[in-house]
Amino acid sequence: MALIECRQLTKTYRKGESTIKPLDRLDLDVEQGSFLALMGPSGSGKTTLLNLIAGIDHPTSGSLTIDGQNIAKLSRSKLAAWRSDNVGYVFQLYNLVPVLTAYENVELPMLLHPISRKERHERVATALSLVGLADRHDHYPRQLSGGQEQRVAIARAIVTDPAILVADEPTGDLDKPSALAVMDLLTRLNQELGKTLIMVTHDAQTAEYANRTLHLDKGRLADDSVQAAFSGETATTQGAAS
Amino acid sequence: MRLLPFEYAARNLGRSPLRLGISVLGSTLVVVLAIAAFAFVRGMDRSLADSGSADNVILMGAGSEESIERSEVRPNVAGQAEASIFGIRSEAGRAFVSPEVHAALGVALEPDAEPVGQAVFRGVVPAAFQVHPQVRITEGRSFRPGADEVIVGELAATRLGVPNERLALGQVVYVDGRPLTIVGRFAAPNTVMNAEVWAPLTNLQIMTKRDGVSCVVLTLDEGEFADVDVFVKSRVDLELAAITERDYYRQLSNFYKPVKMMIWVTAILIGVGGLLGGLNTMYAAFASRIREVGTLQSLGYPRRAVMLSFVQESMLAAATGAVLGALIALLLLDGVSIKFSMGAFGLLLDGPTVGFGIAAGLGLGLFGSIPPTLRCLRMPIAESLKAA
Numbered sequence: 133m134a135l136i137e138c139r140q141l142t143k144t145y146r147k148g149e150s151t152i153k154p155l156d157r158l159d160l161d162v163e164q165g166s167f168l169a170l171m172g173p174s175g176s177g178k179t180t181l182l183n184l185i186a187g188i189d190h191p192t193s194g195s196l197t198i199d200g201q202n203i204a205k206l207s208r209s210k211l212a213a214w215r216s217d218n219v220g221y222v223f224q225l226y227n228l229v230p231v232l233t234a235y236e237n238v239e240l241p242m243l244l245h246p247i248s249r250k251e252r253h254e255r256v257a258t259a260l261s262l263v264g265l266a267d268r269h270d271h272y273p274r275q276l277s278g279g280q281e282q283r284v285a286i287a288r289a290i291v292t293d294p295a296i297l298v299a300d301e302p303t304g305d306l307d308k309p310s311a312l313a314v315m316d317l318l319t320r321l322n323q324e325l326g327k328t329l330i331m332v333t334h335d336a337q338t339a340e341y342a343n344r345t346l347h348l349d350k351g352r353l354a355d356d357s358v359q360a361a362f363s364g365e366t367a368t369t370q371g372a373a374s
Numbered sequence: 375m376r377l378l379p380f381e382y383a384a385r386n387l388g389r390s391p392l393r394l395g396i397s398v399l400g401s402t403l404v405v406v407l408a409i410a411a412f413a414f415v416r417g418m419d420r421s422l423a424d425s426g427s428a429d430n431v432i433l434m435g436a437g438s439e440e441s442i443e444r445s446e447v448r449p450n451v452a453g454q455a456e457a458s459i460f461g462i463r464s465e466a467g468r469a470f471v472s473p474e475v476h477a478a479l480g481v482a483l484e485p486d487a488e489p490v491g492q493a494v495f496r497g498v499v500p501a502a503f504q505v506h507p508q509v510r511i512t513e514g515r516s517f518r519p520g521a522d523e524v525i526v527g528e529l530a531a532t533r534l535g536v537p538n539e540r541l542a543l544g545q546v547v548y549v550d551g552r553p554l555t556i557v558g559r560f561a562a563p564n565t566v567m568n569a570e571v572w573a574p575l576t577n578l579q580i581m582t583k584r585d586g587v588s589c590v591v592l593t594l595d596e597g598e599f600a601d602v603d604v605f606v607k608s609r610v611d612l613e614l615a616a617i618t619e620r621d622y623y624r625q626l627s628n629f630y631k632p633v634k635m636m637i638w639v640t641a642i643l644i645g646v647g648g649l650l651g652g653l654n655t656m657y658a659a660f661a662s663r664i665r666e667v668g669t670l671q672s673l674g675y676p677r678r679a680v681m682l683s684f685v686q687e688s689m690l691a692a693a694t695g696a697v698l699g700a701l702i703a704l705l706l707l708d709g710v711s712i713k714f715s716m717g718a719f720g721l722l723l724d725g726p727t728v729g730f731g732i733a734a735g736l737g738l739g740l741f742g743s744i745p746p747t748l749r750c751l752r753m754p755i756a757e758s759l760k761a762a
């Protein structure tokens with residue numbers, strides 16, 4: 133059984149008379165430990181899919197089973213608790229809390245769990261040295277470069293040791309060297325720590341880090357290529373893959 | 375309970391010094407005004423409530439029960455009452471029966487100058503000090519009968535709008551060119567008498583050109599109000615009405631209800647203004663944090679944790695302002711006396727008044743932050759995360 137199973141997953145928004153369908157009866161399996169890149173034109177539903185998998189949004193219909201649990205059925209507050217146990221989210225614009233230091237930002241998700249201050253300290257230190265920022269504990273986000281901010285955000289995403297990491301264009305706002313550092317880091321998290329990683333990207337080169345790439349188009353899967361067999365970015369308008 | 379750290383709320387305050395300043399100042403202002411309004415209304419109520427003694431009954435001219443100053447009572451009523459009413463208190467053979475003339479008279483500081491203001495004069499005989507035990511001579515002595523001497527209450531200067539020294543012992547004031555020497559000062563805390571000028575009864579009768587008095591105040595001992603009422607009803611020829619001193623001042627208090635209402639309405643309008651202003655700054659502050667709120671929720675923080683933190687932040691600013699406001703109010707308002715038509719009264723600045731003011735400031739912080747927070751949290755997380 134796959135770690136993540138989407139079945140006929142659909143999300144619709146009603147806008148006055150018309151309805152928008154960012155996700156249209158999508159079927160998708162993501163294996164434990166895989167690194168999946170999601171590509172597709174703007175508005176094709178990438179962020180919507182990521183948010184559903186991260187438990188941030190409820191699907192309109194269909195089922196979304198993660199580790200055997202259909203999270204589409206969870207209440208809002210159960211889903212909040214589920215998120216803090218199972219998912220780390222990395223945003224395009226880092227989304228660090230500006231009034232908290234790097235240390236406090238990384239500590240933030242742990243305050244939701246019964247973890248002692250001492251253990252929190254150890255875990256923050258480990259996470260920050262893993263992302264190469266052991267010497268930046270007391271820096272506020274405004275005192276960090278974009279690339280450093282994103283690495284702090286990654287430390288925050290992994291500090292509670294979630295099984296799944298989602299990243300929405302994590303290098304979209306970074307210069308080349310910072311983007312490379314972030315991609316190296318994410319790849320290591322996938323390969324060395326075994327995190328299941330789902331990443332949205334616009335950039336074919338960035339997608340090459342993944343071992344599987346999916347193209348979304350108008351809320352449906354356009355193709356599914358495993359990296360080994362991947363050659364170029366041919367997007368066909370075929371139906372859903374499984 | 376999964377809560378955001380307190381530092382988050384505290385440091386959020388520092389995000390916009392301007393907004394912090396507005397929130398703190400707004401709360402300060404509201405607290406000062408709330409304390410002022412409450413101290414005013416309570417001070418006024420106290421001065422009227424404490425003016426009446428439970429055992430005192432006032433005999434006035436029938437038909438003018440609502441104002442002693444307009445009342446006329448025949449000269450012989452005091453003697454008749456003393457002789458006929460059962461149960462009047464007496465000490466060493468002297469009955470507690472006080473014939474009094476009450477008149478608002480213009481007071482000048484020079485012999486032929488215009489009056490600087492009006493003071494309530496009370497012409498009395500020594501029995502007045504028996505029926506009004508609240509009155510205590512604090513400086514000098516009492517006037518001698520028949521002499522052009524007066525004693526002044528401690529708030530008489532406030533009532534006249536002159537410096538206190540101008541009514542010190544030995545000073546002279548003029549009523550219709552007649553010199554009156556101040557030979558004593560008295561205190562009658564929290565009563566209307568505190569702002570009065572007392573003079574010999576006969577002098578005041580001459581000054582007001584009457585041979586009767588305004589009223590007769592008597593203190594009952596074994597007697598009941600009914601005993602006085604029987605006297606009044608049986609002696610129709612004297613054209614009297616009896617009212618307990620308590621009822622008289624209660625009725626005066628009702629007379630000032632519109633003033634008190636106006637004070638409250640003004641205070642509430644200012645409070646609502648403060649609330650709307652507070653809401654406005656909070657909406658702006660929280661609106662700029664929508665993406666951050668989405669992020670906190672995506673980390674797993676429940677909405678009530680964010681809510682609590684934002685309310686905490688607002689309450690911190692409000693509490694700072696409330697403490698400042700309470701201090702300012704105590705500095706500005708302590709010992710302040712207000713002049714009104716009945717005389718003058720001191721603002722009542724005590725625990726309940728200050729507590730009420732602080733509560734108003736904290737309420738502002740609470741109710742000023744809940745709607746903006748709710749609006750911030752109403753949005754689905756996915757949408758919040760898309761905010762600029």
Ligand SMILES: Nc1ncnc2c1ncn2[C@@H]1O[C@H](COP(=O)(O)OP(=O)(O)O)[C@@H](O)[C@H]1O
Nearest residue numbers: 145152154173174175176177178179180181757
């Ligand atoms: N909250 C919303 N209300 C209405 N429409 C939305 C909302 N969120 C997303 N959409 C629409 O859904 C479609 C897919 O959005 P999204 O998943 O963000 O696309 P992208 O692939 O660029 O990440 C777009 O057409 C977008 O306008």
Ligand SMILES: [Mg+2]
Nearest residue numbers: 178179180300
């Ligand atoms: Mg997107």
